[in-house]
């Protein structure tokens with residue numbers, strides 16, 4: 001029996017209460033679908049649409065969990081507006097979604113953990129999407145992971161999962177779309193629009209020059225596009241850095257949708273330094289050569305370093321980064337700033353990299369820096385900024401390397417230290 005997207009959306013409202021219920025006998029069999037902790041548009045849409053996909057072949061409720069605090073949604077105007085619009089079209093709202101701080105995840109897991117610790121599939125199953133290993137603060141999920149749908153480098157974990165659909169495509173939502181299409185060739189227009197959006201955003205509107213789209217992404221767009229009803233989209237926001245041009249999703253084609261989402265995503269110039277660091281953030285544990293564990297955090301910031309320095313000054317940025325390293329107890333923090341900036345009068349896309357060390361690892365900092373500067377990221381010293389031993393500034397010449405490439409590079413460097 002197939003479930004319509006609108007009845008799935010209407011059922012979301014009971015999920016938080018279900019997860020807070022006293023016992024697994026009261027909550028019953030469950031599937032949790034988690035996106036990654038950066039909770040960007042791809043992650044949010046992938047977890048919602050994958051949960052919906054799973055309900056097509058199973059009567060067990062699949063609950064999407066947005067893997068970031070609810071308040072962080074205000075840092076992501078693109079997610080806020082797209083989800084508000086598409087959920088409303090299906091008779092739901094953002095309030096109905098379960099965010100990670102709406103529930104006590106460790107206690108949910110504990111309730112489903114048998115006394116002998118032998119986890120039986122089918123009681124509580126976890127699916128990971130837009131990541132393929134539980135984040136460092138959610139390692140306890142690992143025995144419950146039954147499925148993975150992701151587009152990052154395979155970290156080689158959760159090898160017992162029955163489904164490991166890991167493929168380096170532009171957008172994770174394209175992989176979910178492919179899976180959904182096998183089960184349901186025609187989908188609701190609100191869902192088509194929801195799935196289409198991260199695919200456009202992650203592939204720069206399938207641009208050949210951006211070179212991010214794969215055949216899987218193109219197939220997803222070709223499948224979804226005829227199912228979108230453009231006239232339905234109408235919502236605007238005034239939360240804009242350019243006050244006289246509110247961004248609207250009342251658009252008529254993919255190009256307009258892409259530019260509207262891109263503009264919304266780029267509205268970061270009014271965020272504080274701390275919000276910039278936490279907006280799109282991921283954290284990992286990495287073992288070095290001697291088996292000692294490093295706490296690694298990478299912030300992706302859609303704001304060029306030059307503009308940020310002009311706005312806040314170098315000292316304030318260094319202070320914010322050091323504060324962040326302390327707050328998250330990091331051994332190493334990378335801040336990847338990226339976006340367009342004027343270079344010799346022409347707006348060009350570029351990347352910069354800030355590398356910061358925690359006190360505990362200062363003795364290893366020069367080894368790590370040597371590894372990073374020798375890597376294919378092609379780092380050069382950032383002109384006009386004075387690096388200290390603790391916080392260093394670089395320009396990253398290899399501009400196509402996003403966090404998907406930078407994390408494996410850093411991991412390799414730490415593993416050899």
Ligand SMILES: [Mn+2]
Nearest residue numbers: 042043130172
């Ligand atoms: Mn993604």
